[in-house]
Amino acid sequence: MNRIGGWLLGLASVLAFALLYAPIVVMVLFSFNAPRGRFNLVWQGFTLANWRQPLADAALTQAFLASLALALAAAVLAVLLGGLMALALGRVRLRGGRAIALLLALPLTNPEIVLATALLNLFVDLNLPRGPLTLLLSHSLFCLSYAALTLKARLAGFDPSLELAAQDLGAPPLAAFRRVTLPLLAPGLLAAGLLSFSLSFDDYVISSFTAGETVTLPLYLAGAFQREISPQIQVLSTLVLLVSGVLLILATPRSSGSGRR
């Protein structure tokens, strides 16, 4: 009975992972496809040509670079601001700290399309021309809650006496922060950054309202069906997958050695 149960559990796990990874496997596979015509949707034959010229599709490359820059900037902003908020909420006994924490989580429940409409409204009323700036503002905005909450959770497990110990041993407050607090928070910062990056990188709804003439990767891909689906899409996506995989492994604490007792 037990053996059958274990066997079933194993099967279910394999199926679950197969489902999770099937699209990814297909994507990686099609980066090696040699399509006929402009649509890389049917398997024709193996080639390395796409990988030799990952930037062959100029419009795609431009959208890809725009998204990359946007996601990086949004992640940096969100982690900086979110980190400061998390520090304030975790460290200082703020009056109304609970209310602030709640306010921080509230935007997460707000439907994206509602936020997108509101942002467009705001930008039009402020007479801000839609473009890179409005994109960056709105992306760092919706990443902020995620980043702050991730970091707040990380800080909750942080022992404040560590920083006191550093000061006691002769490190001025800033040095104590840099040599003790920051390294211990680094995995959390990286995790929050990765989360923000991926949220921004694949955002379509908010971008479609606030981008103006700027074309991000999701906006480009959404329109691609009418023009062209080049195999470079799969090549660049596979590259993104590889990079985020590596970063994720870096951000994951070693299972044995991470925790303090």
Next chain:
Amino acid sequence: MVALQNLSRRYGDHVALENLNLTVGAGEFFSLLGPSGCGKTTTLRLIAGFDRPDRGRVLLQGRDLTGAPPHQRPVNLVFQNYALFPHLSVWDNVAFGPRSLRLPEAEIRRRVGEVLEVVRLADLARRRPHQLSGGQQQRVALARALVNAPAALLLDEPLAALDPDLRRTMRAELQRIQRQVGITFVLVTHDREEALSLSDRLAVLHEGRLEQVGTPRQLYDSPRSAVVATFLGAANLFREGAGSGVRLLRPERLRLRSSAPAEGEQGMRARVRELVFQGATVEVRLRTDRNQALVAIDTAADVPNNLRVGSELWCCWNPADSHLLEEPA
């Protein structure tokens, strides 16, 4: 060495410390003893610089440090939870202080190596804190605090987190290390055995006030108040007549006998209520004719064999062994 003058600290309505005056001598092993909330930890935080007094001054080697931030004070603290840096090896934990002081690299290596020898951890220098036992972590915390050669080492309940056997071992280690390095130790504890066995002198704090300062012997044998008397050990307190005062008689000074008091002795008839065998000693709880509760502690070998709950006997003592409290309340 460490001088505290008129220190007061309040948190809202709570008086944590009220007008504390205390001087700790160079090279002394000094303890601050008291129950939780007595102000001992507040005192330590004021010396370390983690908190500022409302009134009063903190002097170290004659320098007024009342307003100085922690990193500018020549004192180091062993935290109750050790507060070891989890991302650094034992070596780097210990080297943190000398590096903060920007000592030359060769000097850092020499000092860290030396202090790791003192706490007997040289073999484990490359480990991370989580790979060490509680006792080893304690040694790292000690080494890290000693390596800057502070004017005074502050210890906040350093043994509280250890199990009893290890605590006894570490107590002996603390004493050895203090003698070896010759640095002034200021220990905060609520454990009277710890304070009595380790300290050259100790101070008993109660509700933010200093009750008494002295050697362990002085405080145990000649406490000024009932608070000190009962905090340092089991105590029999006798009210002497009307308004004339309270007399202390330690349980081990009582002699239990079937015969009446001898010449020069005092005595009372009492009935045994409870017998507690404790290995080396037996604790006997009694009640006198006048309905006063008494505790006697005798070495197990000396307690009469026929002693039972309900036995009636004489509790005798030498008047010279009793002590009149200055402050009976």
